[in-house]
Amino acid sequence: MTGLADCNNFFVSCERTLDPSLEGKAVVVLSNNDGCVVARSNEEKRLGIKMGQPAFEIRELVKNREVIALSGNHSLYRDISVRVHDIFRRYAPATIDYSVDEAFLDMDGIPASALPEIGAAIWDSCWRELHIPVTLGFAKTKTLAKIVTEVCKKRAVHAGVLTDENLKWKLLDMTEIRDLWGIGRRLAKKMYQGGVYSIGDFARLDRGHVRKWLGVNGERSWLELHDVNCITLAHIDRRLQDSISETRTFPHDVEDYDYIRARIAIYASYCSQRLRQMGGVCSRATVFLRSNRFHTENGYHAPEMTFRLDAPTDDAVVLVKTCVGLLDRIFSRGIGYKRAGVILSEISDARAVQPSLFNPCPTMREVPEKLMRVIDSLNSGSRSHGTPAMRLASQLTVHHKGYDDGFCISFGSVQP
DNA sequence: TCTGGGGTCCTAGGACCC
DNA sequence: TCTGGGGTCCTAGGACCC
Secondary structure: EEEEEEEEOOOHHHHHHHHHHOOOOOOEEOOOHHOOOEEOOHHHHHHHOOOOEEHHHHHHHHHOOOOOEOOOOOHHHHHHHHHHHHHHHHOOOEEEEEEOOEEEEEEEOOOHHHHHHHHHHHHHHHHHHHOOOOOEEEEEEEHHHHHHHHHHHHOOOOOEEOHHHHHHHHHHHHHHHHHEEEEHHHHHHHHHOOOOOOOOOOOOOOHHHHHHHHHHHHHHHHHOOOOOOOOOOOHHOOOOOOOEEEEEEEEEEOOHHHHHHHHHHHHHHHHHHHHHOOEEEEEEEEEEEEEEOOOOOOOOOOOEEEEEEEEEEEEEHHHHHHHHHHHHOOOOOOOEEEEEEEEEEEEHHHHHHOOOOOOOOOHHHHHHHHHHHHHHHHHOHHHOOOOOOOHHHOOOOOOOOOOOOOOOOOOOOOOO
């Protein structure tokens, strides 16, 4: 059996651990720049507020105090995330951390009859130790466990175990196809056009037809509904991610090159720091810019460029230079940019680096490695609480032009 | 007026190899 | 006038997830 442990309204629940007066009230957590809704309490969901809904659309509700809107506190969420995952690990022989607030529990070797009690124990630990409510679903495959968890959430049940075949088909028939894991907006529409409305409808289709119609992913979902485990999520288990990215939407449309260059340098530097923490090196760096996708009078601009590095690296100096170089090639004057980002990819293990053919001397890496170690140790812990203690000069704007996003020139503890 | 961020996987088409 | 077969790799775009 496979379990799914899923925290309820995670960001909102985290906020409630800090401020218990939020309990029972309608609360939303907003994205960067307080742009849109990224988490809702149950009370909100009943008010009909949607995930991803722009914040200005709920302004009236907030003004009338029907809804409390909070800016996200992501270091808090990360912190609590680590602790709930630790609790999950206590109760399952093996777990896969699937997201900040979700984990799959491999219950291999544990009799199904013991699962209700284990589910109750996990719920109890999360609530007593962290004040985070969770919901647990157990079934033969991950896809079925997802369905069980959703049904439990809707009925405010802490944990559910699905073993009975008749009950399974009853659940599949009463659950809409758009709620199936792996079916998003587009595929749901396609399903409706094909006359498929419930998950039960889908599961009763011919397997060959599903394969031809929806490809391998559709077939996998179909198999999972028929008790065949085939979503392995091997990538979740990997120590190294495929890519690391930092992207931001700016509070305004920005034409200022210096400002954008400093942002790109900051993103590249932070990506490289995460890369080093992971023990990886990357071979590709991508920089992209986006104009405002809601203001397209002057067209929509979305330039991007990727550079393949000579040799894989985790060196902030190299990566910042590379990314600023890419920016220079895609940046156009006179265009207002609303978003920018850096993506590092083709990540491999830093302990198994293939040196560049043109720069094969291994000692060449010693200086940057030492430098990075020093910077990382000076900055350790400081990133989540504000400005890092040590930065590259390119991370500063030459002229601070009054963008009110919290960035300013700082000389830290160095005497002027 | 105001509209997030970080990921993965699959597919089709083009370019290339022998 | 006629013009093969079996592959791999890369990229862009589209879909999904939380």
